[in-house]
Amino acid sequence: xxxxxxxxxxxxxxxxxxxxxxxxxxxxxxxxxxxxxxxxxxxxxxxxxxxxxxxxxxxxxxxxxxxxxxxxxxxxxxxxxxxxxxxxxxxxxxxxxxxxxxxxxxxxxxxxxxxxxxxxxxxxxxxxxxxxxxxxxxxxxxxxxxxxxxxxxxxxxxxxxxxxxxxxxxxxxxxxxxxxxxxxxxxxxxxxxxxxxxxxxxxxxxxxxxxxxxxxxxxxxxxxxxxxxxxxxxxxxxxxxxxxxxxxxxxxxxxxxxxxxxxxxxxxxxxxxxxxxxxxxxxxxxxxxxxxxxxxxxxxxxxxx
Amino acid sequence: xxxxxxxxxxxxxxxxxxxxxxxxxxxxxxxxxxxxxxxxxxxxxxxxxxxxxxxxxxxxxxxxxxxxxxxxxxxxxxxxxxxxxxxxxxxxxxxxxxxxxxxxxxxxxxxxxxxxxxxxxxxxxxxxxxxxxxxxxxxxxxxxxxxxxxxxxxxxxxxxxxxxxxxxxxxxxxxxxxxxxxxxxxxxxxxxxxxxxxxxxxxxxxxxxxxxxxxxxxxxxxxxxxxxxxxxxxxxxxxxxxxxxxxxxxxxxxxxxxxxxxxxxxxxxxxxxxxxxxxxxxxxxxxxxxxxxxxxxxxxxxxxxxxxxxxxxxxxxxxxxxxxxxxxxxxxxxxxxxxxxxxxxxxxxxxxxxxxxxxxxxxxxxxxxxxxxxxxxxxxxxxxxxxxxxxxxxxxxxxxxxxxxxxxxxxxxxxxxxxxxxxxxxxxxxxxxxxxxxxxx
Numbered sequence: 001x002x003x004x005x006x007x008x009x010x011x012x013x014x015x016x017x018x019x020x021x022x023x024x025x026x027x028x029x030x031x032x033x034x035x036x037x038x039x040x041x042x043x044x045x046x047x048x049x050x051x052x053x054x055x056x057x058x059x060x061x062x063x064x065x066x067x068x069x070x071x072x073x074x075x076x077x078x079x080x081x082x083x084x085x086x087x088x089x090x091x092x093x094x095x096x097x098x099x100x101x102x103x104x105x106x107x108x109x110x111x112x113x114x115x116x117x118x119x120x121x122x123x124x125x126x127x128x129x130x131x132x133x134x135x136x137x138x139x140x141x142x143x144x145x146x147x148x149x150x151x152x153x154x155x156x157x158x159x160x161x162x163x164x165x166x167x168x169x170x171x172x173x174x175x176x177x178x179x180x181x182x183x184x185x186x187x188x189x190x191x192x193x194x195x196x197x198x199x200x201x202x203x204x205x206x207x208x209x210x211x212x213x214x215x216x217x218x219x220x221x222x223x224x225x226x227x228x229x230x231x232x233x234x235x236x237x238x239x240x241x242x243x244x245x246x247x248x249x250x251x252x253x254x255x256x257x258x259x260x261x262x263x264x265x266x267x268x269x270x271x272x273x274x275x276x277x278x279x280x281x282x283x284x285x286x287x288x289x290x291x292x293x294x295x296x297x298x299x300x301x302x303x304x305x
Numbered sequence: 306x307x308x309x310x311x312x313x314x315x316x317x318x319x320x321x322x323x324x325x326x327x328x329x330x331x332x333x334x335x336x337x338x339x340x341x342x343x344x345x346x347x348x349x350x351x352x353x354x355x356x357x358x359x360x361x362x363x364x365x366x367x368x369x370x371x372x373x374x375x376x377x378x379x380x381x382x383x384x385x386x387x388x389x390x391x392x393x394x395x396x397x398x399x400x401x402x403x404x405x406x407x408x409x410x411x412x413x414x415x416x417x418x419x420x421x422x423x424x425x426x427x428x429x430x431x432x433x434x435x436x437x438x439x440x441x442x443x444x445x446x447x448x449x450x451x452x453x454x455x456x457x458x459x460x461x462x463x464x465x466x467x468x469x470x471x472x473x474x475x476x477x478x479x480x481x482x483x484x485x486x487x488x489x490x491x492x493x494x495x496x497x498x499x500x501x502x503x504x505x506x507x508x509x510x511x512x513x514x515x516x517x518x519x520x521x522x523x524x525x526x527x528x529x530x531x532x533x534x535x536x537x538x539x540x541x542x543x544x545x546x547x548x549x550x551x552x553x554x555x556x557x558x559x560x561x562x563x564x565x566x567x568x569x570x571x572x573x574x575x576x577x578x579x580x581x582x583x584x585x586x587x588x589x590x591x592x593x594x595x596x597x598x599x600x601x602x603x604x605x606x607x608x609x610x611x612x613x614x615x616x617x618x619x620x621x622x623x624x625x626x627x628x629x630x631x632x633x634x635x636x637x638x639x640x641x642x643x644x645x646x647x648x649x650x651x652x653x654x655x656x657x658x659x660x661x662x663x664x665x666x667x668x669x670x671x672x673x674x675x676x677x678x679x680x681x682x683x684x685x686x687x688x689x690x691x692x693x694x695x696x697x698x699x700x701x702x703x704x705x706x707x708x709x710x711x712x713x714x715x716x717x718x719x720x721x722x723x724x725x726x727x728x729x730x731x732x733x734x735x736x737x738x739x740x741x742x743x744x745x746x
C-alpha cells in the first residue's frame with residue numbers, strides 16, 4: 001500500500017516537472033482567478049503595522065545606542081566598518097546552472113506551485129493558520145536540537161517551551177498560544193549551527209523547487225529534513241500519509257510567501273535576488289558572532305575556509 | 306518577499322546619510338531646499354506615501370482576475386526576456402453593467418503596485434469595473450506590447466497603450482458589461498492617459514470619456530533631467546559612489562542587526578531600521594533618485610537590445626538565459642536618463658520618424674503637444690500638488706492655465722504622497738463622474 005502511494009507521488013512530481021518545463025499553451029488571453037483582495041482589513045492591519053514599526057524603530061535605535069554603556073562593552077566587538085563590507089559581486093561559481101534552475105523554479109511556480117497555493121488561499125484563514133502552526137511546531141524540535149548544538153541554551157529552552165505549550169494547550173500544534181505568552185517564534189536550523197562554528201555561506205546555490213540558498217544553507221536544509229525524518233514526530237515523515245503532508249507543508253510555505261517570480265519583469269531579477277539573499281545571510285552571520293570580531297565576511301571565500 | 310525587497314530597498318535608501326554629507330551637497334541656492342527640488346515635507350511624503358490612517362474608505366472585498374495577453378503584433382522575444390512574453394493586466398469586475406476605469410501605472414512599474422491596489426479598491430468601491438495596467442516603461446510591457454522596444458517616447462507609448470487597450474477590451478470575460486470608459490494614470494501614467502485619449506479622439510475605436518491625470522509630468526525630459534541631477538547630487542556620478550553607498554549601508558545594517566536581539570533579518574527589522582535611519586533631506590532625495598535609476602536600468606537595457614544600439618549589449622551576441630548579467634548591470638547603474646535619450650531613444654526615433662529632429666523629439670514629449678485638446682475638451686482632469694518635485698513653477702502654471710477649473714492642486718503631498726487619501730479620492734471620483742465643480746479658489 002505504502003509503496004504504491006510513493007509511486008503515485010513520484011508520478012505527480014514527474015508530471016509537474018514536465019508541465020513546468022513545457023511552459024504554457026498559447027492562446028491570446030489566459031485568465032487566472034485570484035483570491036479576492038481585502039482592502040479594508042488590510043488597511044486596518046497596515047495601521048497596526050505602522051504603530052509596531054514606530055515602536056520597532058525606537059527599539060532599534062535604543063539597542064544600537066546601548067552596548068557601549070553595558071558592562072560587556074569591553075568585550076563588545078568594534079563596529080563593522082564600511083571597508084569590511086563584502087564586495088558587491090557575489091561568489092557564484094555555479095552561476096550558469098543556478099540561472100537555469102532559477103528559470104526552472106519560475107516555470108514550475110507559474111505552472112503548478114503558485115496556482116495550487118492560490119487555490120489553497122481560498123480556504124478559511126483559521127484553517128490555514130492551523131496548518132501553518134502545525135508545521136511550525138514540528139520544526140521546533142529541530143530548533144531545540146540546533147540551539148543545543150549552538151550552545152545557546154536560553155533559546156533552546158524557549159523553543160522547548162514553545163513546543164511543549166503548543167503541543168498541549170495548542171492542541172497538537174494547531175494553535176500558537178506560546179506567542180501570546182510572550183514566547184515568540186525563533187526558529188533555527190543546522191545551517192545556522194554551521195555558521196555558528198565559523199563556516200562561510202560558500203557559493204550561491206539555487207535549489208530546485210525551493211529557491212535561493214547557499215551551499216551551507218543547502219546542507220543545513222538537508223540535515224534539518226534528515227533530523228525530522230529520523231525522529232519522525234507523529235509518524236508524519238515515514239507514515240502512509242507522508243506524501244500528502246509533505247505537499248501540504250510545501251503549499252503552506254508557498255501560500256505564506258509573498259513573492260512572484262518575475263513580477264519585476266526585469267532581466268536582472270536573478271542578480272537582484274542573489275545579491276540581497278547573500279547579503280542577508282552575511283549580516284545574519286555577523287549577528288551570530290556578536291561577541292567576537294567578524295569573520296571575514298567575504299562571499300568570495302569558499303565554504304569551510 | 307516583495308515587501309521584503311521593497312523594505313530592503315527602503316533601508317538601502319536610508320543609509321546614505323554619512324555618504325550624502327561626505328559628498329557635500331552644495332549649499333542650497335537660497336531660499337531653495339537642500340536638494341534644489343523640494344522641501345522636506347514633500348520629500349518625506351514622496352518616499353513614505355499616504356499614511357494608512359489617511360486612506361479613503363475601502364471596500365471589504367475586491368475580486369481579482371489576472372489576464373495574460375499574447376498580442377498579435379508581439380515581436381520575437383529575446384532570450385533574456387523569456388518571462389515577459391505576455392502582457393499582464395488585472396481586472397476587478399462588478400457583477401452588473403458598469404463603467405470601466407483603466408488605470409495606468411507610473412514609471413517602470415507593473416500593473417499591480419500598491420498605489421494601483423489602492424486606486425483599484427476605491428474605484429471598485431465606487432462601482433467601476435477596474436483594469437490596472439503596467440507603464441509602457443515597465444519591461445514586461447516593453448517586451449510583450451511595445452512595437453519598438455524603445456520606451457519613453459510619449460507618442461509611441463500612447464499608440465502602443467491604445468492598441469493594447471483595444472485587445473484587452475475585446476477579450477474581457479463575456480459577463481463584463483461596460484457602460485462607459487474612463488482612463489486614469491499616475492505620474493508618467495497620467496501623461497500616458499491623456500495622450501491615449503487624444504489618440505482616441507482621432508481614431509474613435511474605444512470612445513474614451515474622461516481622463517484623470519494624477520501627478521503627471523508636463524515635460525518628460527525636463528523631469529528626467531531633474532532626476533539625473535538629483536542622483537548626481539545625492540549619490541555622485543559613476544560606480545564609485547554607488548559602491549561606497551552600498552558599503553556604508555551594509556556596515557550600518559550589520560551593526561544595527563548585531564545590536565538587536567533578532568534571529569532573522571526580517572521585514573520588520575528592515576522597516577524599523579529604515580524608519581530610524583531616514584533623516585535628512587539628502588537621504589530622502591537619494592531614495593527617490595535611486596528608485597528612478599533602478600527603473601531606468603531596465604528601460605535602458607531593453608532599448609539597447611531592441612534598437613541594436615550596442616551601448617551595453619553587443620547586438621551580434623545578445624545574452625542568453627544562462628549568461629551572467631553582472632557586468633551589464635554594473636555598467637547600467639551609472640547610466641543617466643540623459644544618456645538614454647542621447648544614445649538610445651534619439652538615434653532610434655530620428656531614424657524611424659521621418660522629418661524628426663532632436664528638438665522635435667523633446668517637443669513631442671511635452672504635454673503641450675495635446676495642449677489644444679487639454680484646453681478645449683472638458684473631459685480632461687488633473688490632480689497634483691504644489692510641491693510635486695517633478696514639476697517646476699512654470700510647468701505647474703501651464704497646467705493651471707490650460708485646464709482651468711479642471712485641475713485641483715493640493716498644498717502638500719510631494720510626488721504621489723497623498724494618492725489614496727480622502728480628499729484626493731473624493732475629488733477623483735467627482736471628476737470621473739462629471740460632478741466636479743472646480744477646486745477651492
